[in-house]
Amino acid sequence: MRAVEIVRPGGPEVLTETTRPDPVPDPGEVLIQVAAAGVNRADLLQRQGNYPPPPGASDIPGLECSGVIVGLGDDVVGWQVGDRVAALLDGGGYADLVVTPAAQLLSVPDHLDLVDAAGLPEAVCTAWSNLVMVGRLARGEIVLIQGGSGGVGSVAIQLAAALGAHVVTTAGGPERVERCIDLGAESALDHRADDVAAHLAEATSGHGADVILDVLGAGGLTANVRALATGGRLVVIGLQQGRRAEIDLGMLMGKRASVHGTTLRSRPPAEKAAIVADVAAHAWPLLGPADTRLRPVIHARMPLAEAGRAHSQLDSGEVFGKLLLVP
Numbered sequence: 001m002r003a004v005e006i007v008r009p010g011g012p013e014v015l016t017e018t019t020r021p022d023p024v025p026d027p028g029e030v031l032i033q034v035a036a037a038g039v040n041r042a043d044l045l046q047r048q049g050n051y052p053p054p055p056g057a058s059d060i061p062g063l064e065c066s067g068v069i070v071g072l073g074d075d076v077v078g079w080q081v082g083d084r085v086a087a088l089l090d091g092g093g094y095a096d097l098v099v100t101p102a103a104q105l106l107s108v109p110d111h112l113d114l115v116d117a118a119g120l121p122e123a124v125c126t127a128w129s130n131l132v133m134v135g136r137l138a139r140g141e142i143v144l145i146q147g148g149s150g151g152v153g154s155v156a157i158q159l160a161a162a163l164g165a166h167v168v169t170t171a172g173g174p175e176r177v178e179r180c181i182d183l184g185a186e187s188a189l190d191h192r193a194d195d196v197a198a199h200l201a202e203a204t205s206g207h208g209a210d211v212i213l214d215v216l217g218a219g220g221l222t223a224n225v226r227a228l229a230t231g232g233r234l235v236v237i238g239l240q241q242g243r244r245a246e247i248d249l250g251m252l253m254g255k256r257a258s259v260h261g262t263t264l265r266s267r268p269p270a271e272k273a274a275i276v277a278d279v280a281a282h283a284w285p286l287l288g289p290a291d292t293r294l295r296p297v298i299h300a301r302m303p304l305a306e307a308g309r310a311h312s313q314l315d316s317g318e319v320f321g322k323l324l325l326v327p
């Protein structure tokens, strides 16, 4: 099969087209003919040598894909050759073919474009597991989604709005802020220009955010703790502004608030399966056809051979939503 590999840690130029033997599904796994692979910020970190694949995972990048099942390992139940699927991957998506545990599959409904579906699994599983399973976001609560313009954030806005939460989000620049409103945010702030915690306090009459989904890490910690409501839950999923920071524990205690951190990729298979099952039951039906509150937000499709250009574009900060690589 054709694939794109990381020949050495480095810039986008180290992503190189290659051929590899076709993967063979182990028991409980399926073989997918890839229609498209989603590009994630984690792929950029892996390319730079800062996010090695977990033990046993493919060294080929790619944490999500869509496609058609073309082979079944032993003991796979509930899936058939020919099924249209979207898959959360442990790696290997930048290729013609990939194997994944059947427990990490989501069925792509007929009305949904199969290529576009590649932009959903990582974002939906990340947003759903952190907003709902970790953050316990409930109807009527206020959620602050940092980075609503991103791959995860653009899906998180839609999911939180569908849950009946009041969504406040941040993005860089007026045009991106407007697009977040179109996705269902009640208010969107420009992180380049606005004091987010102060605006949030004013907009919520001092209540603050019951849940914050954060992609900033260290650089956002002080403002995020300040923005939390009493009993609030800060869920850190990204470290774009560093990993070490001081925290005002007095403020945290006074608010009876909590700080959580999670990663999806390093979770054991049973936890990934539980997240995918919860997503399938509660988030995936929002894709319709009866419901249309969730849709993929696709910035562009590019040929798989141009994976390096896709990485450069994601790094440039121009991308709104997801970039897809089409083999």
Ligand SMILES: NC(=O)c1ccc[n+]([C@@H]2O[C@H](COP(=O)([O-])OP(=O)(O)OC[C@H]3O[C@@H](n4cnc5c(N)ncnc54)[C@H](OP(=O)(O)O)[C@@H]3O)[C@@H](O)[C@H]2O)c1
Pocket: 040, 041, 042, 122, 126, 146, 147, 148, 149, 150, 151, 152, 153, 170, 171, 172, 173, 176, 191, 215, 216, 236, 237, 238, 239, 240, 262, 263, 264, 265, 314, 317, 318, 321
């Ligand atoms: N823990 C997990 O399991 C998990 C899973 C998936 C992703 N992640 C992480 O989550 C983060 C987002 O992933 P992604 O795929 O959505 O990446 P992405 O598409 O590149 O989006 C990055 C987002 O960060 C925003 N941002 C940058 N600087 C900001 C600032 N100062 N204040 C507020 N927002 C800011 C960007 O906004 P503008 O471009 O509009 O400025 C953009 O919305 C990444 O760090 C990724 O590694 C974690």
